[in-house]
Amino acid sequence: MKTSLIIPFKNEVEYAKTTMNTAYTYLSERDIDFELVAVDDSTDGTWEILQSFAGLHQNVVAVRGGEPPGYGKALQKGFSVATGDIFIPFNGDLSDSLDDVLLYIRLIEDGYEMVFGSRFMAGAKVTDSTAVKGFISQFGNAFFQILFRTNCSDITNSFKAYRRMVLEEINPTANGYNIGMEIALKGILKKYKYTTIPVVWSGRKYGRSKMSIIKSIPTYLSTALRIRFF
Numbered sequence: 001m002k003t004s005l006i007i008p009f010k011n012e013v014e015y016a017k018t019t020m021n022t023a024y025t026y027l028s029e030r031d032i033d034f035e036l037v038a039v040d041d042s043t044d045g046t047w048e049i050l051q052s053f054a055g056l057h058q059n060v061v062a063v064r065g066g067e068p069p070g071y072g073k074a075l076q077k078g079f080s081v082a083t084g085d086i087f088i089p090f091n092g093d094l095s096d097s098l099d100d101v102l103l104y105i106r107l108i109e110d111g112y113e114m115v116f117g118s119r120f121m122a123g124a125k126v127t128d129s130t131a132v133k134g135f136i137s138q139f140g141n142a143f144f145q146i147l148f149r150t151n152c153s154d155i156t157n158s159f160k161a162y163r164r165m166v167l168e169e170i171n172p173t174a175n176g177y178n179i180g181m182e183i184a185l186k187g188i189l190k191k192y193k194y195t196t197i198p199v200v201w202s203g204r205k206y207g208r209s210k211m212s213i214i215k216s217i218p219t220y221l222s223t224a225l226r227i228r229f230f
Contacts, residue, residue, distance in 0.1 A: 004084030041069035072179035117199035128203025
């Protein structure tokens, strides 16, 4: 099965080349059938780096995101141009682990239709995250876990893996960071076969995160309630 690693970027000039090189080398050395789909919403030179890298590799695609820009819109654009059988959103700041990508691929190949990564279960490793952010995220995810009667303890984490048909049937519409939640919760209600594994997450070394957990709370809550009851 071919894997499409979909990587959104927004003003990540410090990370763009390193992220693309690291992901490409890692997957190539392990003989994975893959493509990298870089989706860019930048104004700082990231686009030129991605274009240059794509020009050197046949299995790398660089496209512009939507207007106005948004994380969800970027993933939707990536999904629309990806040609793989397995879709995996991957953060452009390398906060996600490529070792976990490999585990995702194996689990999908073993028959799962969705694989979720959790930062809040035994075996997970989180570095360079604040205690307050972790508490809020874990508390919110516990609520969603109860609401949807799921064993996934990290619904809001966008780092997941899906078979192509899952995204084709769900057709996500969220424009922001809630897109990962939208796909996962709709997939759970549709009773797709899924599992959850502990993942490694590390904070960024350069720049500031584009995601504000406080600002995201109303969006996450309204998304979950709409999917569950409407």
